[in-house]
Amino acid sequence: MPHDHQHHDQHQHDQRGDGRQGGHHRHPGHGHGHDHTDIDWVAMAPLLEAQAELYTPLYQRAAAWLAQEVTEPGLVVDAGSGPGVVSCVFADAFPGARVVAVDGAGPLLERARDRADRLGAxxxxxxxxGELPDVLENLDYPADLLWASQSLHHLGDQRAGLAGFARALAPGGTLAILEGGLPARFLPRDIGIGRPGLHARLDAANEDVFAEMRADLPGSVSETEDWPALLSAAGLKPAGTRSFLLDLPAPLSDRARAYVAENLSRLRERATGRLDAGDLATLDRLLDPEDPAGIHRRPDVFVLVAHTVYTAIRPT
Incomplete structure (x- = not known):
């Protein structure tokens, strides 16, 4: 997907991540080096935006941290931007910078431009x-800060992707990749229906789905996900690692509850054939708007997730 920062419902949004940004398609997401033609991004865009907007506090904290690390950048690039929610967060965090949103899905970039216009940027x-990382060669000038939120894992050869990201940096420029963290949690371990521990079993199913997604990418290469080591191999100097928490306690807003329902609905699709009949029946109850034990009605639904950002600097 594109940046799903939630194009992804990426790994949580992918469903290990959050999709395109948000994401964290991003999209959970994310111009990711694979074919976008079979996905209706126009139809997907409102969902991707809603998810990224829900996660905005997390992205704002990440941007504020980066603003302490990167002083007065001239160009900030969001590689795998999706509909531009996080791109606009960076426009706000770096008011003196030019921001370029990069993605493989044109309709999402139209929405990114509209959002920037509404926000006065x-x-x-x-x-x-264009497709990452090659499209970065078309930047007018090198990036002082390049942000890639859960877009790298949609590239078959992640080392080559990081090398492409590194080439797009100005000397002294910073690459910040959001990869990994902790899977999202929405419900207690024991929800009063079905067998306790449903979330853990969903996580296991998602890891299998994610591994299959990676294996099916063109030119897929298995990598140990030691991101500082991979950043070093790309010729960069690792600079820092920090995780950011999104903590939306119960009772949730209607918007957050709708996000959880959509997220679990996608999980239900992916989990068919990977969970037993009892867990699938529990998911069906959770997704039933009329069921008092369902996501739409139960009082104990929350959102808790951690995303990890790794930074590295191109030597001068």
């Missing part, structure tokens, strides 16, 4: 359409 906001 259109005069320093542009977009670039």
């Amino acid at each position: 259109a005069d320093r906001f542009t977009t670039l359409t």
Whole structure:
């Protein structure tokens, strides 16, 4: 997907991540080096935006941390931007910077431009359409900060992807990749229906789905996910690692509850054939709007997730 920052419902949004940004398609997401033609991004865009907006507090904290690490960047690039929610967070965090949202899905970038216009950042906001990492060669000048949220794991050869990201940096520029963290949690271990521990079994099913997604990518290469080591191999100097928490306690807003329901619905699709009949029946009850034990009605639904950001600097 594109940046799903939630194009992804990426790993949690992918469903290990959050999709495109948000994401964390992003999309959970994310111009990711694979074919976008079989997905209706126009139809997907409102969902991707809603998810990224829900996660905005997390992205704002990440941007604030990066603003302490990267002083007055001239160009900030969001590689795998999806509909641009996080791109606009960076436009706000770096008011003196030009921001370029990069993605493989043109309709999502249209929404990114519209969002920047609504937020008053259109005069320093542009977009670039194409597949990562090669499209970065078309930047007008190198990036002082390049942000890639759960877009790297949609590239078959992640080492080559990181090398492409590194080439797009100015000397002294910073690469920040959001990969990994902790799977999202929405419910207690024992929810009063079905067998306790449903979330853990969903996580296991998702890991299998994620591994299959990676294996099916063109030019897929298995990598040990030691991100600082991979950043070093790309010729960069690892600079820091920090995790950011999204903690939305019960009772949830209607918007957050709708996100959880959509997320579990996708999990239910992916889990068919990987969970036993009892767990599938429990998911069906959770997704039934009329069931008092379902996501739409139960009072104990929450959102708790951690995303990890790794930074590295291109030597001068």
